[in-house]
Amino acid sequence: MKYVFFTWIGLAAGLFSHPLWGQTALGQQEAMQWLQRVAGAAQKLSYSGTFVYRNGSQSETSRVVHVSSNGNQMEKLEVLDGSPREVTRYNDEVKCYLPESRLMIVEQRSARRSFPALLPVGLAGLGDHYLMRKGSRARVAGIESQIVRLDPRDAWRFGHQFWIDPVTGLLLKADMFDAHGELLESLAFTELHIGEPASLEALKSSFAGNANVQGSWQVRQAKMRDIRDDAQWLFRAELPGFRRQAAMARDIPQNAETEAHEMLHWVYSDGLAALSVFISPLRVKRETVDVGAQSLGAISVMKRVVDDHLVVVMGDVPPAAVKHFAAGVEARGK
Amino acid sequence: MRAKLPEVSALLDGELEPHELRPILDAVIREEGLRDAWGSYVLIGDQLRREPLATADLTANVMAKIREEPVVLAPRNLQMTRHNHPLLALAASIAGVAVVGWLALAGNPGPMPMENKLSAVSPAPTFARATEVQPVAEVASPAQNDMSEYLLAHHTQASTFRLGDNTQGIRTVSMTHRATRP
Structure with missing residues (x-):
């Protein structure tokens, strides 16, 4: 009797799971294609804009200028709320300016570990550990974006939801949530301009000039x-x-x-x-x-x-x- | 290759001593990666100064001309002072790009001691130039910077798939700021 029961369970599982599996695999593939688009866009596009970062009960508005030129990635991030802070990046060199602490931290990132280089390996295995789904469309920063959601398949990782510009592939919003669906962290553009800034001076830190550095700063370089x-x-x-x-x-x-x-x-x-x-x-x-x-x-x-x-x-x-x-x-x- | 990038940067800045020129010039000629870096630094300098863009393959042009001019690498020329930097002059004239700014820099007084330290990690001479910040020490504030040190290292090195690289930057600056608050 026990064997008959499990046979029926097995048959039922096979009958119902097969079409569902096919649909899920298709969804995974489609979601993966969207993520691959995002990966390419982040590297190729030049853009500037304002976005909001939420972490727990705190939020900050920041301005970003990102220029991709001849294979070089240049970037400046400027926090607009509270004390002024900036991060500049030239390819793998990141400089973090913390004027309140009168501190500049220089960090060198290894090129082979940088974002797109990791993708061929990283994306390939994502489906094993996340259930990826293409969702509906929603407006972010005035752009009708495509939602892609990744739910963890185990307890060792958080879930993610991405809003992607269907035209450029740029990531417009990213949420991270825990096992209970509680939002842990969110980044969302509120305003976005695709293309290079009018002046590349926008990439320079306002704290890098002599006029803005009164007295001495600590510099910590890794x-x-x-x-x-x-x-x-x-x-x-x-x-x-x-x-x-x-x-x-x-x-x-x-x-x-x-x-x-x-x-x-x-x-x-x-x-x-x-x-x-x-x-x-x-x-x-x-x-x-x-x-x-x-x-x-x-x-x-x-x-x-x-x-x-x-x-x-x-x-x-x-x-x-x-x-x-x-x-x-x-x-x-x- | 990466270890030599600061020297390429210093070369463009005209900050190398005469006896330091030969090894880095040899390395630039020998290593394709360094040649690319050279071209990139010049190009970025041009862009940040809003000067006319160089042609696409700046590096190839410069290096081809350098190879045609072995006299540049002759010891006699290497003994010239930084005020009359032979390679920079050559690069400016033959590539037709705006290296004039770098030549002007080459005439500046010698770097302060701390500048040397900074330029050693700065592959981008015009991007938040080392000469623009005047640090006094590399000593961290002990207790406050405990977690910030780890956070920055984690965020910078860990590649994650989130808003491109921007996420890392903003998380870095936001969390580091909180971690360094008294």
Whole structure:
């Protein structure tokens, strides 16, 4: 009797799931094509506009100017609310101006890890970990946009919804939500102009000129190199679909918990979400280190001490994911 | 290749000492990536100054002419002062592009010590130029910058599929700002 029951269950599942599966696969494919369009557009287009970033209860309006010229990507982001802050980018060099702290941070991004280069690998596996669907159309920044939604297939990642300009492929709005459908983070253009700005001076930071820099600023520049031999550490609890994208050693200045030292940094991504693992030696007694989990908006963080090293795992993934990953970090031979 | 980009930048800025010229010139001639970088830097400089755009394949033109002019690499010329930079003069004249601005820079006094540090990570001479900020130290404010250091590194290095690269920038500046608040 038991076998008959399961046979009927199997038959019913086969009968009903097959057409549904076909429809889902088609939807996945179509959604994937839209995402591929977005990937190309972000790299090729020049545009400027204003957009709103919402993170929890906070929101900020920012202006962006992005110029793509002869394969070079130039960009300036300017926060319009609250204290003035700017980010400029020339290809892989990112400069972050924090005038309130009188601080400029220079970060060099590795070219092979940059956004479009990651896509062929990243997008290919997205369907395994997200249910992708093409949705309806909705207006964003005055443009009738196409909605594409990605729901996670497991608990290790957040969901996403994208609004895409059907003409240019540019991403007009992006939401990230948790397992309960609660909005974690949102970016949306409120005004957008496709094409180069009237003056490329718009790409320069207003804090970069002598006239705007009164007194002295601190400058923190990350110096890093790719590493191949990272056999000292084991990651026993990797997350499904997250593949290692980069491994590097960074020179960091002294802070409260570590000496000025080389910090190891690994980047993992499933093509959509990203997770960083930082390991650096401890300077203080482990009892005094502030370990545990915390959230910074949609970014989950887990800190723990392993073999007299501080391990920090962070990413735009659920808290359970960073906890799981951090728990699997071990010093080899310990 | 990437490690030499700051030197290419410094070359265009006229900031290299005479004895530093030969190795980087050899590298530019030898490595296609550096030649591309050279062309890009010149082109971007032109655009930011709103000067006429160079032809599409600036690098090829410049490098072809450089190859035809071996005298440029002769030791005697390399001993010239930065006020009369042979390669920049050659590039300006033969490529017909506006490298005049760079030549003018070459006549500037020598860089301050900190400028050297900054130019070492700046592949874009005209983009938030190193000379425009006068930092005093690279020391982070200990407690405040704890998470900001990690956040910035994470956001910059982690490639995610969200509003192109803009998302990373705005998340970086927004979250870093909050993390550095007293």
